[in-house]
Amino acid sequence: MRLFILFNILLQAGLGIVLTKKHSLFRRQVSQLPGQLQCIQLVKDPGQYWYIAGETNTGCALFLLGGHDTRLEIEFLDFNIDCESDGLLSIIDGWEMNYELFPNLDDLPRDINKYRYCGLQRPRRKFVSSQNAALINYYTPMKGQGFSIRVKFTNNPFPCNVISIESSGTHTLRNYGLKMNCSISIIYPEVVNVLAVNIGTTSTANSIDFLQRPSWRHTSNEIEQPRNMPSLKFTSKCMTQNGGNYFELKTGDGLDPNYMIHRTKTMCGNYQRRYRPGVLLGCGNSVVRMVSNGDYYNSVTFSYQPATEAEVNSLHAGYC
Structure with missing residues (x-):
């Protein structure tokens, strides 16, 4: 059975958030753009992507994958996931499924909790992966919450760990x-x-x-x-x-x-x-x-x- 059917993303649930006028405007503007994400999705192309929570919200995952000799660069364009409602977005350098990491911590030592975000201000620092794969886990507890990102693939002159589909x-x-x-x-x-x-x-x-x-x-x-x-x-x-x-x-x-x-x-x-x-x-x-x-x-x-x-x-x- 192929590994893709083993997706099992577990994130904590939370309460709601009252949207400000700013983020209501963001929701209307971004909904007119291409690149809408489903709750569980694999993305293999560069571009702008966005997610806005609907009526029923659960833990979601965006699996990002480039060519063997690439790295991923992720830039946040807008962000609205409230901390008080237990909303959370995290980025993992590599992939995680069923509590297993690739690359594992022996082969690529790193802090997998380093890139965790919530709040109404977008993260300013760009994320750059160590290899051709990265994962965004997110929980948006109320309808209308969401984020938008820009994904780029950059050349990796010294590729080491690689995921291939x-x-x-x-x-x-x-x-x-x-x-x-x-x-x-x-x-x-x-x-x-x-x-x-x-x-x-x-x-x-x-x-x-x-x-x-x-x-x-x-x-x-x-x-x-x-x-x-x-x-x-x-x-x-x-x-x-x-x-x-x-x-x-x-x-x-x-x-x-x-x-x-x-x-x-x-x-x-x-x-x-x-x-x-x-x-x-x-x-x-x-x-x-x-x-x-x-x-x-x-x-x-x-x-x-x-x-x-x-x-x-x-x-x-x-x-x-």
């Missing part, structure tokens, strides 16, 4: 020589083919590669004295041979890879041939995750395509 494609995860964990979450059962692996073999002290590394600081001595390169072919003995640089394939019905019980062995080394057959990731969410300790320039390239119905049915009952 494209069911097929080719992607490369890179760590840019930094200590960081990167994943792609594909919201479908998939078959993944590993095309190329370079994990735990190219030292960040290599003078040829240092210009590729963001925020790199070096001295002439560091460039002239590269670290020893391990002799490491494609292997599953990553934790003992190169100190915690590896990739793994996972599948499950939630967002957080940490809760996915189905996974391959950790793999690393240098591998440049197509791996056949592909690996079946048969649950609603498929993840390729790469862990890096910052000592190497790591990358893994892979293709993915939808699993067939027969492949998914080949898994035993209760697998997911």
Whole structure:
């Protein structure tokens, strides 16, 4: 069952608010514009969007998603969610479903309660996401409350964590020589083919590669004295041979890879041939995750395509 049917947004209910003339005017003006949001909606295009609460109000969610190499910029144009009525709007850097986050807090440490707003004044500061996905949760307790936003997609020169709703494609995860964990979450059962692996073999002290590394600081001595390169072919003995640089394939019905019980062995080394057959990731969410300790320039390239119905049915009952 695809992950999109698992939406379960829980926000607290509250009392009403008396609208001022200013916000009544805003409601009439914005209602003439395109970009009206439904209570639960996925938005993949830049533009202006707005929401005004109707007679029946509940917790709502706006899932925002851009291309793999983009970040999201959110600017509030108007805002009317009263604090005294327990109204609230929050922005999450990434996605959350059923209390599971992507990226999780291990892979992207952050304060998920940092961007929480209420009141009659619009938030002035623009929000910029760390990856191609963001989530706006909001509760507007009385008819006529709402907000309007402008959404932009900006280029991300160093994409790491990615959510993809494209069911097929080719992607490369890179760590840019930094200590960081990167994943792609594909919201479908998939078959993944590993095309190329370079994990735990190219030292960040290599003078040829240092210009590729963001925020790199070096001295002439560091460039002239590269670290020893391990002799490491494609292997599953990553934790003992190169100190915690590896990739793994996972599948499950939630967002957080940490809760996915189905996974391959950790793999690393240098591998440049197509791996056949592909690996079946048969649950609603498929993840390729790469862990890096910052000592190497790591990358893994892979293709993915939808699993067939027969492949998914080949898994035993209760697998997911």
